[in-house]
Amino acid sequence: MLTVSTLIDPGFSPHSLNKYASLLTTGNGYMGVRGTHEEDYTQQTRGMYLAGLYHCAGRGETNELVNLPDVTGVQLEVNGEPFTLLSGQFEHWLRELDFSCGELRREVIWRAPSGARVRIVSRRFTSMAQHPLLAMQFTVTALDRDVTLSFSSGIDGTQTNSGRQHLDELSLRVFGQQVLQGAWATQSGSHEVVITSHCQLSQPADSCFTAKNRRLMQNSVINLTVGDSVTLEKVSWVVQRQPDTLSLDTFSRRCLNDLQASAAQGYEALRAASQVVWQQEWVKCRVVVDSRDARDQLALDFAHYHLAAMTPAHDERTSIAAKALTGEGYKGHVFWDTEVFLLPYHLLTNPETARSLLRYRYLNLAGAREKARRNGWHGALFPWESAQSGQEETPEFAAINIRTGLRQKVASALAEHHLVADIAWAVVNYWYATQDEAFMREEGITLLTETATFWISRATEVNGRLEIHDVIGPDEYTEHVNNNAFTNYLAWHNVEKALHFARQFGDVKPAFAQSAADFLQRLWLPKPDEHGVLAQDDTFFSKPTLDLSKYKAKAGKQTILLDYSRAEVNEMQILKQADVVMLTYMLPERFSAEECLANLAYYEPRTIHDSSLSKAIHGIVAARCGQPEEAYRFWQAGCEIDLGEDPHSSDDGIHAAATGAIWLGAVQGFAGLSVCDGELHLSPTLPEAWRSLRVPLCWHGVRLVLDITADDIVLTTTQALSLWLWGRKVCIEGEARYARSDFLNGKFGTATSEGIA
Ligand code: BGC
Numbered sequence: 071m072l073t074v075s076t077l078i079d080p081g082f083s084p085h086s087l088n089k090y091a092s093l094l095t096t097g098n099g100y101m102g103v104r105g106t107h108e109e110d111y112t113q114q115t116r117g118m119y120l121a122g123l124y125h126c127a128g129r130g131e132t133n134e135l136v137n138l139p140d141v142t143g144v145q146l147e148v149n150g151e152p153f154t155l156l157s158g159q160f161e162h163w164l165r166e167l168d169f170s171c172g173e174l175r176r177e178v179i180w181r182a183p184s185g186a187r188v189r190i191v192s193r194r195f196t197s198m199a200q201h202p203l204l205a206m207q208f209t210v211t212a213l214d215r216d217v218t219l220s221f222s223s224g225i226d227g228t229q230t231n232s233g234r235q236h237l238d239e240l241s242l243r244v245f246g247q248q249v250l251q252g253a254w255a256t257q258s259g260s261h262e263v264v265i266t267s268h269c270q271l272s273q274p275a276d277s278c279f280t281a282k283n284r285r286l287m288q289n290s291v292i293n294l295t296v297g298d299s300v301t302l303e304k305v306s307w308v309v310q311r312q313p314d315t316l317s318l319d320t321f322s323r324r325c326l327n328d329l330q331a332s333a334a335q336g337y338e339a340l341r342a343a344s345q346v347v348w349q350q351e352w353v354k355c356r357v358v359v360d361s362r363d364a365r366d367q368l369a370l371d372f373a374h375y376h377l378a379a380m381t382p383a384h385d386e387r388t389s390i391a392a393k394a395l396t397g398e399g400y401k402g403h404v405f406w407d408t409e410v411f412l413l414p415y416h417l418l419t420n421p422e423t424a425r426s427l428l429r430y431r432y433l434n435l436a437g438a439r440e441k442a443r444r445n446g447w448h449g450a451l452f453p454w455e456s457a458q459s460g461q462e463e464t465p466e467f468a469a470i471n472i473r474t475g476l477r478q479k480v481a482s483a484l485a486e487h488h489l490v491a492d493i494a495w496a497v498v499n500y501w502y503a504t505q506d507e508a509f510m511r512e513e514g515i516t517l518l519t520e521t522a523t524f525w526i527s528r529a530t531e532v533n534g535r536l537e538i539h540d541v542i543g544p545d546e547y548t549e550h551v552n553n554n555a556f557t558n559y560l561a562w563h564n565v566e567k568a569l570h571f572a573r574q575f576g577d578v579k580p581a582f583a584q585s586a587a588d589f590l591q592r593l594w595l596p597k598p599d600e601h602g603v604l605a606q607d608d609t610f611f612s613k614p615t616l617d618l619s620k621y622k623a624k625a626g627k628q629t630i631l632l633d634y635s636r637a638e639v640n641e642m643q644i645l646k647q648a649d650v651v652m653l654t655y656m657l658p659e660r661f662s663a664e665e666c667l668a669n670l671a672y673y674e675p676r677t678i679h680d681s682s683l684s685k686a687i688h689g690i691v692a693a694r695c696g697q698p699e700e701a702y703r704f705w706q707a708g709c710e711i712d713l714g715e716d717p718h719s720s721d722d723g724i725h726a727a728a729t730g731a732i733w734l735g736a737v738q739g740f741a742g743l744s745v746c747d748g749e750l751h752l753s754p755t756l757p758e759a760w761r762s763l764r765v766p767l768c769w770h771g772v773r774l775v776l777d778i779t780a781d782d783i784v785l786t787t788t789q790a791l792s793l794w795l796w797g798r799k800v801c802i803e804g805e806a807r808y809a810r811s812d813f814l815n816g817k818f819g820t821a822t823s824e825g826i827a
Contacts, residue, residue: 088721097379100201102395122388135402144800172346198347224287268333369709373732395721403455407727409496434460491560522568543648551607602668647684686731693739702757
């Protein structure tokens with residue numbers, strides 16, 4: 071069996087409770103359950119979310135991922151003393167998430183204030199084999215005297231999203247001595263969820279049930295003799311009832327049957343079934359590095375685990391939240407993070423999942439068309455923040471100035487339009503990687519032409535040329551500018567590809583062809599200056615600079631906004647995140663290596679990296695420019711975003727995009743993978759610390775494995791495949807080894823498009 075890392079929570083601390091609750095989330099793409107402790111702590115935020123279950127709680131709010139009733143809590147008393155790590159002493163501590171099977175484990179030895187010692191071992195996982203299933207065990211052993219234990223566990227409907235209650239209770243039931251069931255509906259009535267739990271103790275106990283104050287609980291008392299153990303095994307089944315299907319009664323009965331059938335198998339069998347699916351995932355997709363720094367493999371496994379746990383591959387009506395299913399940050403909304411930072415991973419490992427993520431946008435076209443129309447444009451203007459309906463979900467206001475009472479408007483929904491072209495970019499990449507004609511003929515072409523139509527209507531004519539005014543590029547510290555280079559180039563790419571593929575698939579409407587051709591001819595694409603540097607927008611170069619070292623040292627915390635207002639930041643050359651560098655990353659074929667390097671050198675000192683989407687991109691561009699050590703520094707800094715020591719970095723969820731970027735950095739940075747004009751290019755260069763790198767990929771339906779060392783690369787494919795290696799075309803079938811020196815010292819002469827394998 072494949073050995074995969076485990077992530078360790080180094081010790082109990084009230085300060086890092088929520089960070090580790092996010093990092094240790096157990097998830098299966100359908101549901102995410104924060105890795106909270108079974109016992110309560112005031113600072114601890116419990117969370118259980120179903121992908122796609124959003125609700126808007128009231129005036130001034132937007133839809134948010136609903137925090138569901140909790141089933142993981144266990145209140146334990148030992149001889150009448152509540153178990154909490156804040157009192158008594160704990161003599162042993164182990165807490166880890168085992169990535170190989172997605173099991174969260176904890177083992178503590180606790181001495182109650184009165185002196186009784188118990189060992190507590192808990193385990194839980196959400197099943198990869200049966201999505202609605204969450205199983206846990208909680209075992210207590212009396213270590214040095216007889217004890218009386220009382221357990222209280224059930225379904226706790228008091229959970230909220232930061233105090234906002236989304237659910238109305240529909241029913242609470244108990245069946246026999248072990249099964250509890252509750253049904254809730256969101257207040258708008260749009261969603262119903264049924265949670266059923268089977269709670270079984272391994273020893274006879276005095277049990278009773280209570281339903282009080284939104285909690286349905288099983289309460290049990292047990293006398294345990296010294297040396298003995300008791301295990302509470304709890305299996306829960308969490309499902310949404312789809313409207314217009316079975317009645318709630320029939321549906322609930324079905325849930326009960328499903329739960330009982332699963333619970334009868336027992337924890338170990340359920341875990342084993344889930345582990346089989348995890349193992350298949352690991353074998354298919356795991357990137358393996360032999361590094362001097364063991365944390366590098368941990369970071370890659372962390373990324374891989376969360377990429378699987380966050381992705382609703384089972385449901386094309388749902389996409390990936392910016393904080394995955396690990397917390398309530400950004401209210402569970404979907405951003406460009408999905409198409410640009412997460413989709414490439416799926417595309418190159420599980421293309422069906424990439425298709426499903428693009429289908430999510432396709433199914434939400436109605437909302438995007440409506441947004442464009444409401445703003446006076448044509449085509450599709452996708453919402454900057456999206457949830458389930460495809461409507462704009464960006465909150466209208468952000469922080470409040472508590473002196474003036476005025477709220478600051480969030481401008482992204484109004485002007486951060488590059489998302490439209492990012493989606494088109496992802497569609498094009500999907501085609502390049504899969505050649506999926508059926509998708510292109512329907513969803514692909516529709517998405518490309520609708521987004522292109524938006525850009526054509528969005529452009530403004532100025533002295534005969536077309537410009538794009540009043541936008542926000544990826545750098546959100548610079549708002550409402552004209553001709554943001556990133557936006558213009560991506561919009562051009564969007565329209566060009568729409569026209570190209572409309573022609574290729576034979577369905578180009580003459581009016582569209584004409585307006586697209588005109589747009590392509592007249593859209594202003596700012597050119598690099600004499601040093602190769604591209605202006606971020608029309609006014610950027612005219613703004614003053616500021617020494618940012620103080621703020622860069624606290625990257626991610628937006629400390630610049632403590633010293634300067636947003637308006638002041640807007641008037642300086644200060645970037646929150648990669649913008650022109652992002653452009654050189656996304657469209658590498660448009661810029662020479664010298665230009666990429668010049669822009670990296672110019673923009674890096676001006677970039678605080680206050681967004682988690684920034685460092686990794688600088689790293690990949692640095693790697694592509696032949697600076698592997700600089701790239702490695704960026705890559706490791708990107709890994710630290712969630713895995714670093716800051717106890718609060720991930721309180722409200724992990725950074726999904728940064729997780730994708732860990733994979734991107736290894737694959738696009740060090741394995742040097744890029745797609746230029748539809749062809750696969752590899753240009754591996756490992757950092758000093760890495761002795762080898764293994765990357766499994768999927769390209770045109772062919773499975774391809776790269777085994778890279780400093781000196782050579784071995785490519786193994788399941789079928790014949792041609793690709794570019796260090797600038798030369800090679801054809802591979804089976805296994806082929808290439809020495810780096812043969813390519814770089816010109817043994818193969820000039821670049822050729824013929825096979826050299
Ligand atoms: C970044 C955006 C990103 C969003 C969600 C913001 O801080 O500036 O680029 O899409 O976070 O991750």
